[in-house]
Amino acid sequence: MPHSPDDQSLTEILAKLSQMQNALNRFIDPDWKANRSLDDWALAITLETAELIESYPWKWWKNIAAPADMKNVRIELVDILHFALSGAAQGGADEGSETGEAEASLAATAAVTKGTKEAIQVYRQIIRDADMKKFHLVLRKVFAIAAHYDFNIIAYYVAKHTLNHVRQLGGYKKDSYQKINPEGMEDNEMLHSCIAQISSAEIIGDFEGVGNSILTSVYNVFEIPEHQRNTIVKWME
Structure with missing residues (x-):
């Protein structure tokens, strides 16, 4: 590990x-904070997470026995990290929050190692987190997922x-x-x-x-x- x-x-x-x-x-x-909005970072995370999901054989009508493309999962996860850092720096909604709900959501990232369906549920929750501008929580989840994936x-x-x-x-x-x-x-x-x-x-x-x-x-x-x-x-x- x-x-x-x-x-x-x-x-x-x-x-x-x-x-x-x-x-x-x-x-x-040079004026990125003035020219970008929290919605920009949320959208970027959404699209990168969607690309990450495409690394899994989630399509039940196509090649369902294929392995996940873990090299691409790593690259997309790092892209999510870039945008979550930017959103957090610009002022996400959850700085310093350590609620029980957030901790439970963080613990749920362990499901990424169970299978395609479970992993996709974790990533769909990241999309929801980003939409709510919870960039600090997304950051913590990215690190937790990386530990689960052993990279x-x-x-x-x-x-x-x-x-x-x-x-x-x-x-x-x-x-x-x-x-x-x-x-x-x-x-x-x-x-x-x-x-x-x-x-x-x-x-x-x-x-x-x-x-x-x-x-x-x-x-x-x-x-x-x-x-x-x-x-x-x-x-x-």
Whole structure:
């Protein structure tokens, strides 16, 4: 099992990821808080969660014995994390809430490992949470689900954050960026090897050092010039 952060560590990690997300949002749009609404983040989470659900063989009329595409589940879960961080930073409705209902909903995420039907119910609840602007609860659920799935979402976040920077450098906002390389591989697929050997315990214990190694790996994969690269410290300014 991965090293899952305790409550204090999770709070500290979320604060660091929030700083990174805020910096990326400013890079994309310096006035992002003025130009975006909570509904924007809720809609983004809804659509990313729908894409995640498509990773499961939920269609009872088509290929019901197929395994879930867990690589894509990981990528979509990290995308949900990006948007939940943004919504929480802009002012979600549930900051600091630790109600019994919220705790029960959080505990229910364990069902993701039981089967397709149960997993989809968990994700449909995330859509409802986002619609109610409960971004802090969505954040906690994302980390809980990652622990149930046994994967390192902190490292995945840093890798995808770096890819999002690469995309912006390549003209993503202007629709000139190519997500598929000449060999036919999507850019998301190229992230898995960048973090394959990194444990959750390592990045929790040395966020800056291990985070910088992930940034370097991703920048190297996409051949980004040195003068366009950032470091963890730079992203957290």
